[in-house]
Amino acid sequence: MHDIRMIRDTPDAFDAALSLRGLAPVSGALLALDADRRAAIKQAENAKAAANGLSKAAGIAKSKGDEAEFERFREEVYQEKAQMVELNQVAADADKRLNELLIALPNLPYADVPPGKDEHDNVEQKRTGTPRAFDFKPVEHFDIPAVQPGMDFAAGAKLSGSRFVVLRGAVARVHRALSQFMLDTHVDEHGLTETNTPVIVREEMLYGTGQLPKFGEDSYQTTNGWWLIPTAEVTLTNLVNGETVDAGTLPRRHVAHTLCFRSEAGSAGRDTSGMLRQHQFEKVEMVSITHPDESDAEHTRMTQCAEAILEKLELPYRTMLLCAGDMGAGARRTYDLEVWLPGQDTYREISSISTCGDYQARRMNARFKPADGGKPEFVHTLNGSGLAVGRTLIAVLENGQQADGSVVLPAVLHPYLGGKNTISATGDLI
Template identity: 55%
Template structure:
């Protein structure tokens, strides 16, 4: 959500900032609702002052035995006019809020210009693209050949975009999640958290999924929503809270299933596990101050990068351009991993600084050590990382010519003695 005071202060700058995302001017429409609301409220206050004065006049007239009929009629008229003004103010506020809540976050000045992912900027690459002495296979070819990845049974059970994993491949997926959550809690200082997978409207609204992205979500018959990422419940810990600055930063992590309808991805990544309705992910969330959020963004991204480095994968950090940066983010780094079977870079993590955009929606604030009042928090989120995509990368990177897969060393303690899946 945006600060209406900032729109009032410089509407042209606000429109220019949104234009970087390819959006038309909207400040004038927002301010029209704002002015209508304020005018209605001012008129209502004036009429309330007149009603208060009338009440005194009626009291004085009655004490003197005078006729109060005209004053009482005027008071009734004012009451009705105030009710109409109250409705007008509420309608104007709904219009203003409706416009503001549909607008994406304003971008950091360093975000590169560009309309789509082709304008993203590669900042760093870790590792060399591996050279195989044989033609590397894609993950689903490896998994199906091993008899451990079953898309047919998944389709029978649930439909398309689901996968059944079996035996040591299912254990490898579990090992990845367990190792990642252990790394982030033991080495990176995140607090492991178990959260609800079903949340209410207010929770989805707080992180920006509602109302704009309802079609991308799964909703239950009782009005709850399946979480698309643990970012949603974790970030909402700060909703309607006032946190002491001394207690910041707050760093939380959770390993959860995630559920997405993939409404806008028809025909994309149909084969394999790249784009699923259900997948596991280790999420990282930080809540901090405005002064520390940029440094926290770098720290969080390095935590996610360590996962890929320790697994022995080839990866790169990419800064997303204006047209590819997500709705709630001011600045986003994507981590892309090289998939030898596909011969392509694919996203495996996104780390975003949302600044105070989500906190304004959630009314999440902190009390500074010095000074009075409260300040909106800054929130950040990142994948640390997506378990299914990490599994894909491990299968394709560590595949052997005989069709087996070597287990990365860091996962061996979680594999019960299995060092090779064949």
């Protein structure tokens, strides 16, 4: 959410920043509503002051026994109070409409975010690792003989419909091992606090992080009004919803492994084969709550935490700075990590790490008390996948596939698999 005072001070800069996201100028409409609201508030205050003055005059008339004068003043008091009520309603209506417009607007990109409309305009920052040279034609994960016994899309469709899968045996165990490895690394090496949160939340929590009101179709709602989380960003970030914390407790760094649910309403026909885009999936999510002065450094740090997981798994990847048109609505800057998938012969997103500035904090009313005792300020929030477990599984399987149909697994996972290191061509962990 945006600060209307900032828009008053720099309307042209505000419109210019939103134009990078393809939006038409909106400051005029916002400031007109703001002016109406402020004018109504001022007029209501004047009416209240007038009513107070007339009440005193009525009291004096009453004390003098002048009933006619008293009745005249009393009628004027009534009229001023009626006008005050009417003006307060005008102000409330304008304020509600203003907030509805503000809460629907995306965040403003930072100055270093490249312009552009979509993924084709993103800017590569670096490449890490070299894609393996295969002496056979690699296949996608679902066509690897070792994987087929343990990845059952027919069973998932029978149980729940399209874009669900049942994992079993060795594949299920590797999937579990990946999430445990990610959590252990983030906790033991990166200093994040492991946090276990609900996956069903109240509606205001999705407003807090920006999934509502505009992107409700991408999530699932229960019949009693709760929502299934699309990512643990929602729960971890909202831990400070409505709170004013001490500056000394910042940064707060959380990591959670949760189920996530997305309707994928806007992705019809995309990535329908395999596990790449599912309605239900697992993710290890990182969230940081920081002092504004530390959020840029924290963005770099969080990106490095996600990159470290890929490096430990020996997976080639590239780091992309997203253009303004490809960023999520709540982000001011986003780095995407794209892992190499030899079966598709391309890089695919496996993590997005975003800094949101105070955009979410304003929606949540989340503040901190400065160490010097000054006025409370809004915190900054950041979030990022560390990593998407299903997509990491795909990358591990495709990059580790062998000519005989088996899959050799990364060394860092062996302790989580009882020392076993390979899925045989028949689907056994050996």
